[in-house]
Amino acid sequence: MEPLPQLLIVDDEPINIQMLSAALKDSYRIRFATRAEQALDLACRFVPDLILLDVIMPGKSGYDLCRELKSTPGLANVPVIFVTGRTGREDEAHGLAVGGADYLFKPVHPKIVKARVDNHIMLKRYRERLELLAMQDALTEVGNHRRFEMTLEQEWSRLKRTGRPLTLLILDVDHFRHYNETYGLPEGDRCLQGIARELRQCMRRPLDLVCRIGGASFACLLPETERHGAAVVAEGIREMIAGLEMPHQGSPIGPFVTLSIGVAVAEQVVGLEATGLIGAADESLYQAKTEGRNRVGDLRILNEAEPVPVPPSPQKAEIHESDAI
Incomplete structure (x- = not known):
């Protein structure tokens, strides 16, 4: 009801x-x-x-x-x-x-x-x-990039007021270009739809949000989720998608569809901007990709008392839009 x-x-x-x-x-x-x-x-x-x-x-x-x-x-x-x-x-x-x-x-x-x-x-x-x-992605029926940006702005303002942590996950389907080349674009669309359905199931609280932010890229915003919880959720998502055993004959890292995930947590951020959280998650994702994919990158922390992560270079920032490495 x-x-x-x-x-x-x-x-x-x-x-x-x-x-x-x-x-x-x-x-x-x-x-x-x-x-x-x-x-x-x-x-x-x-x-x-x-x-x-x-x-x-x-x-x-x-x-x-x-x-x-x-x-x-x-x-x-x-x-x-x-x-x-x-x-x-x-x-x-x-x-x-x-x-x-x-x-x-x-x-x-x-x-x-x-x-x-x-x-x-x-x-x-x-x-x-x-x-x-x-603000809904037409293919996957999760949020689109516009909704991601608007919600991040709202949650960033709330974080500044309350001091409660905010977690961002950026997820990439590994070697998705090869998936489309192997199975065709319609099957690729069905793969993304299935992943989106599973991600929605992982967003268990009313304020948790999943959005599609690129071709085979998703973002998850998890308000009031601290460091340990962020790592647990990220690894749980990676294991869940791998456990579906969706065939991916075009992948050089294994026979099934997998995800690489970047994870960052914002804590005390009165003097910081939300773009720093995106940059931190992108850095974590870049690390996961360079170390072999199908893994969660090291947790990045954004805190006004600690150094702000250097924003990724244009090549790194776009890595979740391609299979460049």
Whole structure:
């Protein structure tokens, strides 16, 4: 059964929170905050499906909070409905201008607020389905390169806020050019589809993500996965694909389809960029390939207290797009 959508109610008056909760609790999971700072923290941690926001609160106003939400990666597309006693047309126009999706005047009728929330949740779900299609690889039905880049940006921002590690795996099908030459392009497509299905099975938590980032290259993003877990997952994936024993007569390293995997973990990265994590994983992948393939490269660590890995040369960076070595 699909979980109920999450709402965040932000109001400094408990009676208003109680009234809105009573109207919505049967259809939604409710969290609430009484201050803007508390609301932003909750939104970053739980990413609600919709926010009901008062305008006048102690400290930061609802307008200011809405601006901040719309500039925060991962929260910009969360609809905000202002629920306020400020009934002037200029107030309403200002609320919409700063990013509000709707504007309700207090006192609100429970059926009206429920209908407005239902409508905006439905529209959000529809937009998400369209966006997902736009960020899905047509052949394998996993994420495409665009989704990888967008998700990495979001997870990098979260890593900076929380300090929780982020693991990146870059995976290459070994000698895939020879596979296509041996079996033909249609069979090559079926091979990639099968690998993608298996990789999806390995992404067991809601935030884990697999994307196809090149011809025979995949990337796995594993939020909140530390060093030991990264190595275990990478080796488990390599063994799983090898264990399928998919024939590969064109491979010079064995009779079956295999993977080479680069693995990197970002830890404390306040002063670093996400491109460093990609460079570190690429270096690990390059090592796995030069040492014979069908293996996991040495784990690379990205930490602001440690030297940043040198980004790979263009030849190394493109190695997961070809069988150059």
